[in-house]
Amino acid sequence: MIARTFASVALAGAVVLAPTAAFAETYPAPDDALTCSATVVDQGQTFDCTVEGPNGASAQLQTTTSGDDATIAGTVTSAPKTIVNNVAEFTVTAPGTAGVIGISAIINGEAVDTASVNVAAATGGTDEELSSTGFENAGLAIGAGVLLVAGATTVFVAGRRRANVNA
Structure with a gap:
């Protein structure tokens, strides 16, 4: 029994x-994807963004910010890079003002994916903010x-x- x-x-x-x-x-991420190494950065810090797409395609990053710093306020598009091994990597420097950076991946002139990175105000301390987590299963x-x-x-x-x- x-x-x-x-x-x-x-x-x-x-x-x-x-x-x-x-x-x-499904992993890895689907074709034509944008991933950034950080979701929160301090002012003036750098972070990397990766555009995934077909080999030989032209990839660009387009960032949109607002702030007092005239050199970064508005929309800026990077120089094109050729995708090799399905990846093109970009290094982005956060502006000197707190806010949100909107990032778009452009492949062959067409926007394919977006991401956003928060620029935290400088605190002068060594405290690091925990990243947000969620349940994905x-x-x-x-x-x-x-x-x-x-x-x-x-x-x-x-x-x-x-x-x-x-x-």
Whole structure:
């Protein structure tokens, strides 16, 4: 009887976990993507941005900022770089004023992805702000919940059958 219960639980687990593969995220990032090495930087700090796309394509970064520093206020587009090994890397220097930098990846003249980086006001201390985090595995949580319900149902049904056989 215990062997059948374990077999039922194993079968229910296999049935429940098979569809959760559809919830899995795909890595690496899809083609034509923009990723930056930081989400928060101090004034005047540098950070890297990577544009992913097809080999041989022309990639540019376009940044939009506002502030008192006339050399960086407004929209600035970088010189084009050729994508090699599906990657083009850019180094960006944050402006001298706090705010948000809007960054767009341009491949062959067409904007394909965006990102933003917050420029923090200089505090003079050594405290570093933690990056924001989030839960990215909702598929796993849903799969675990379904597996829990399936297991409980299997135990309930097996108990009812045993009660009917003993009666």
